Amino acid sequence: MDPLTLLEPAATRVRDPLSGRSAWLAGMVADPRVDGDVLRFTLVVKKDHSPEDRQRIREAIVRNLVERGWEGEVACTIRVDGLAEAPRRDGGHDHGHGHDHGGGGHGGGRDPIRGMSGPGMQPHGGPIQKQKPEGVKHVIAVTSGKGGVGKSTVATNLAVALAGMGKKVGLLDADIYGPSLPMMMHVSGKPVASEAKKIMPLPAHGVRCMSIGFLVDEKEPVIWRGPMVMGVINQFFKDVDWTDTDYLVVDLPPGTGDAQLTMIQGVPIAGGVVVTTPQPVALLDAVRGVEMFKKLDVPVLGVVENMAWYELPGGARAYPFGEGGGARLAAEYGVPLLGQVPLRDSIRQGGDDGRPAVLDGVEAFTQIAAKVAAVLPA
Ligand SMILES: Nc1ncnc2c1ncn2[C@@H]1O[C@H](COP(=O)(O)OP(=O)(O)OP(=O)(O)O)[C@@H](O)[C@H]1O
Ligand SMILES: [Mg+2]
Numbered sequence: 358m359d360p361l362t363l364l365e366p367a368a369t370r371v372r373d374p375l376s377g378r379s380a381w382l383a384g385m386v387a388d389p390r391v392d393g394d395v396l397r398f399t400l401v402v403k404k405d406h407s408p409e410d411r412q413r414i415r416e417a418i419v420r421n422l423v424e425r426g427w428e429g430e431v432a433c434t435i436r437v438d439g440l441a442e443a444p445r446r447d448g449g450h451d452h453g454h455g456h457d458h459g460g461g462g463h464g465g466g467r468d469p470i471r472g473m474s475g476p477g478m479q480p481h482g483g484p485i486q487k488q489k490p491e492g493v494k495h496v497i498a499v500t501s502g503k504g505g506v507g508k509s510t511v512a513t514n515l516a517v518a519l520a521g522m523g524k525k526v527g528l529l530d531a532d533i534y535g536p537s538l539p540m541m542m543h544v545s546g547k548p549v550a551s552e553a554k555k556i557m558p559l560p561a562h563g564v565r566c567m568s569i570g571f572l573v574d575e576k577e578p579v580i581w582r583g584p585m586v587m588g589v590i591n592q593f594f595k596d597v598d599w600t601d602t603d604y605l606v607v608d609l610p611p612g613t614g615d616a617q618l619t620m621i622q623g624v625p626i627a628g629g630v631v632v633t634t635p636q637p638v639a640l641l642d643a644v645r646g647v648e649m650f651k652k653l654d655v656p657v658l659g660v661v662e663n664m665a666w667y668e669l670p671g672g673a674r675a676y677p678f679g680e681g682g683g684a685r686l687a688a689e690y691g692v693p694l695l696g697q698v699p700l701r702d703s704i705r706q707g708g709d710d711g712r713p714a715v716l717d718g719v720e721a722f723t724q725i726a727a728k729v730a731a732v733l734p735a
Pocket of ligand 1: 501504505532535664698700704708
């Protein structure tokens with residue numbers, strides 16, 4: 358079972374007196390995991406949290422876990438400024454009565470797992486097992502290296518174009534810190550659970566969509582720590598109903614850091630798409646995107662050169678970001694150039710209005726989709 362499905366509501370109902378927010382949104386819960394019948398997590402506190410506060414928050418979360426049906430034990434490690442205290446264990450039934458096992462941080466519990474972490478390892482250590490999301494034929498990851506080059510624009514238009522070809526398409530916004538799918542697809546609302554207890558994605562423009570933006574307040578910054586982000590992305594793959602999906606297009610967060618690596622290693626990705634603009638500073642980062650896929654044995658479907666040119670009124674082209682950078686990158690790395698997308702007002706407008714420009718006939722996106730579908734038939 359996924360500990361996050363219990364921990365999130367349990368910690369959401371506990372207030373952190375320092376930040377005034379819930380312990381969950383204050384980022385106090387880290388490293389959740391289930392280990393046999395022990396649910397483990399780290400309570401991340403600040404120096405300014407008094408011992409009473411720490412105790413109260415810890416007990417309240419544990420109490421909520423039990424109320425929500427957790428029957429095993431709970432081991433909570435408190436971490437202050439990078440210092441770890443010994444875990445304390447609570448039996449499933451006797452806390453809430455002030456019962457204290459081994460006070461002063463000397464509980465009789467096992468040590469918390471201090472596995473290796475980082476790329477290739479789960480947040481709590483141990484090599485990652487690739488798990489194919491149920492019902493999905495091909496997972497396509499869209500990345501860029503550099504931020505703001507049009508990754509989400511390409512991901513949404515690619516998804517809508519594939520759907521336009523009659524394919525069954527899902528779109529997953531893995532950009533937890535800056536979700537843009539709700540706006541770009543003009544879709545909002547709270548997803549509901551199916552009878553099989555799976556989260557139902559929200560439909561828009563013939564595509565089934567999932568984004569953290571559906572679950573948290575748009576204006577509230579997500580200040581989760583790495584392990585929580587990984588937890589929610591895993592849930593997006595595992596606990597969302599992607600039944601009968603030909604292509605699941607994933608809009609990765611910008612960059613090639615730990616979050617991207619962990620995600621790419623967590624699910625089998627059929628192909629990676631690298632988006633870049635033509636100028637050298639973006640290409641440099643795009644190279645990292647290509648390298649990341651190659652290192653992780655993800656087949657690179659190709660490069661999309663976005664904002665490739667600007668169409669002048671007379672029909673001539675201007676190249677505000679330089680000419681042909683995407684093509685050179687593709688040639689240099691021996692990967693296909695999937696397409697060149699012009700810099701066009703209507704594409705930006707489409708993003709802001711939640712009506713992907715491919716619906717209004719931007720051919721470049723249709724061509725990109727056709728190439729993707731040719732390589733990955735569904
Ligand atoms: N070809 C284009 N023509 C005009 N505007 C574009 C084009 N591609 C993207 N844009 C606009 O540029 C902005 C950034 O694009 P987008 O959000 O897709 O980038 P991103 O790489 O996903 O950014 P982030 O790194 O923040 O996730 C958006 O306002 C989008 O509408
Ligand atoms: Mg984006």
